[in-house]
Amino acid sequence: QQPVQSPQAVILREGEDAVINCSSSKALYSVHWYRQKHGEAPVFLMILLKGGEQKGHEKISASFNEKKQQSSLYLTASQLSYSGTYFCGTEARGTSYGKLTFGQGTILTVHP
Amino acid sequence: EAGVVQSPRYKIIEKKQPVAFWCNPISGHNTLYWYLQNLGQGPELLIRYENEEAVDDSQLPKDRFSAERLKGVDSTLKIQPAELGDSAVYLCASSLDRETGRTEAFFGQGTRLTVV
Numbered sequence: 001q002q003p004v005q006s007p008q009a010v011i012l013r014e015g016e017d018a019v020i021n022c023s024s025s026k027a028l029y030s031v032h033w034y035r036q037k038h039g040e041a042p043v044f045l046m047i048l049l050k051g052g053e054q055k056g057h058e059k060i061s062a063s064f065n066e067k068k069q070q071s072s073l074y075l076t077a078s079q080l081s082y083s084g085t086y087f088c089g090t091e092a093r094g095t096s097y098g099k100l101t102f103g104q105g106t107i108l109t110v111h112p
Numbered sequence: 113e114a115g116v117v118q119s120p121r122y123k124i125i126e127k128k129q130p131v132a133f134w135c136n137p138i139s140g141h142n143t144l145y146w147y148l149q150n151l152g153q154g155p156e157l158l159i160r161y162e163n164e165e166a167v168d169d170s171q172l173p174k175d176r177f178s179a180e181r182l183k184g185v186d187s188t189l190k191i192q193p194a195e196l197g198d199s200a201v202y203l204c205a206s207s208l209d210r211e212t213g214r215t216e217a218f219f220g221q222g223t224r225l226t227v228v
Contacts, residue, residue: 002154100217105152
């Protein structure tokens with residue numbers, strides 16, 4: 001069962017902040033975040049393990065609440081280059097290692 | 113360091129024809145994935161390899177899809193015969209293994225398949 005992302009889409013102006021949420025019905029071992037631009041491959045942003053927080057980029061960070069089986073991606077002072085579709089991928093406990101199940105994606109559009 | 117390389121980038125075939133996709137993972141990556149991505153959706157796992165072994169192929173439609181990873185490096189995904197509903201982007205990804213603690217997947221550009 002795939003994780004649920006919210007919102008489905010968000011529109012920002014440069015410099016504004018955004019939060020993208022990812023929620024799973026299963027206990028999680030890890031959460032991975034990716035960004036995909038139109039016609040391109042998904043690009044890895046960061047991974048969160050066991051409730052820890054790993055900051056992958058300067059203005060993009062994330063948190064992982066193990067108890068609630070949720071993760072949030074925080075984009076601060078957004079730039080035009082942040083535009084794209086963001087996917088969370090979850091690795092559920094009890095499944096085979098490395099099996100990522102992706103959410104449906106959140107489309108982020110940043111305008112000048 | 114070269115990334116994950118896939119070919120071809122685009123493929124248009126008639127239904128009932130066979131098609132094959134090729135993937136060269138990042139050097140040293142033990143784990144290789146094939147994903148299917150429909151328009152507006154997240155990637156869906158088809159098959160995952162640990163070296164030469166397919167460790168998770170539960171979502172691979174085995175009546176028409178097959179895959180192989182000879183010598184634990186390159187991989188080929190085949191569809192025979194193709195159906196209209198197979199039109200999608202087929203993504204290959206690779207990662208190191210859990211022992212190294214580096215499990216993030218690196219994706220190739222994908223092959224966009226159109227079945228007409």
